Amino acid sequence: MLIADDWCFACGRANPLGLRLEISQDNEGVFTTFQFQKNHQGWNNIVHGGIISTLLDELSTWAAVKLGHNVVTAQLIVKFKKPITIGTYVRVFAKVTEDKGRLIYAKSQIESLDKTILYATGLATLSVIR
Numbered sequence: 182m183l184i185a186d187d188w189c190f191a192c193g194r195a196n197p198l199g200l201r202l203e204i205s206q207d208n209e210g211v212f213t214t215f216q217f218q219k220n221h222q223g224w225n226n227i228v229h230g231g232i233i234s235t236l237l238d239e240l241s242t243w244a245a246v247k248l249g250h251n252v253v254t255a256q257l258i259v260k261f262k263k264p265i266t267i268g269t270y271v272r273v274f275a276k277v278t279e280d281k282g283r284l285i286y287a288k289s290q291i292e293s294l295d296k297t298i299l300y301a302t303g304l305a306t307l308s309v310i311r
């Protein structure tokens with residue numbers, strides 16, 4: 182059983198060390214904006230891949246949650262296409278691409294706010310928990 186107690190590292194308002202993402206929804210899927218901080222880096226001035234993966238994971242999950250599914254991530258394939266420097270503002274987007282009942286598939290991406298630079302993409306397999 183999945184319980185949402187608002188401590189999610191990515192979206193929980195109660196978590197003082199979390200990313201505090203605010204998720205919005207449109208006709209296509211879900212999205213958020215985010216600015217990377219110094220404490221999100223790996224190599225000097227370059228955003229850590231784990232944080233990038235977290236954003237893709239979170240938005241993929243929310244894409245399914247907003248359609249009424251309780252899911253956990255079973256698999257996430259990430260392509261890191263371009264390094265992201267600290268201070269960069271990005272848009273993160275995800276949408277459900279296939280609903281197979283027990284498994285749901287979602288695509289996600291991180292891009293510049295003007296959508297001209299694609300930084301990373303994700304393909305998630307989400308397992309429905311009943």
Ligand SMILES: CCCCCCCCCCCCCC(=O)SCCNC(=O)CCNC(=O)[C@H](O)C(C)(C)COP(=O)(O)OP(=O)(O)OC[C@H]1O[C@@H](n2cnc3c(N)ncnc32)[C@H](O)[C@@H]1OP(=O)(O)O
Nearest residue numbers: 185189192238239242246252253254255256283284306308
């Ligand atoms: C309004 C309130 C909102 C609140 C929002 C809060 C948001 C919070 C957001 C949080 C966001 C963060 C989100 C997170 O981070 S969620 C946390 C990270 N994820 C987990 O902890 C999941 C851990 N894994 C498991 O619990 C189980 O292994 C699951 C449930 C995934 C499957 O175990 P289960 O016993 O159910 O299934 P099965 O093993 O019999 O397999 C069943 C089918 O699934 C296929 N399969 C299985 N595994 C994989 C795999 N790895 N890749 C691809 N496919 C896989 C398998 O082929 C089979 O298909 P088939 O045999 O029919 O062909």
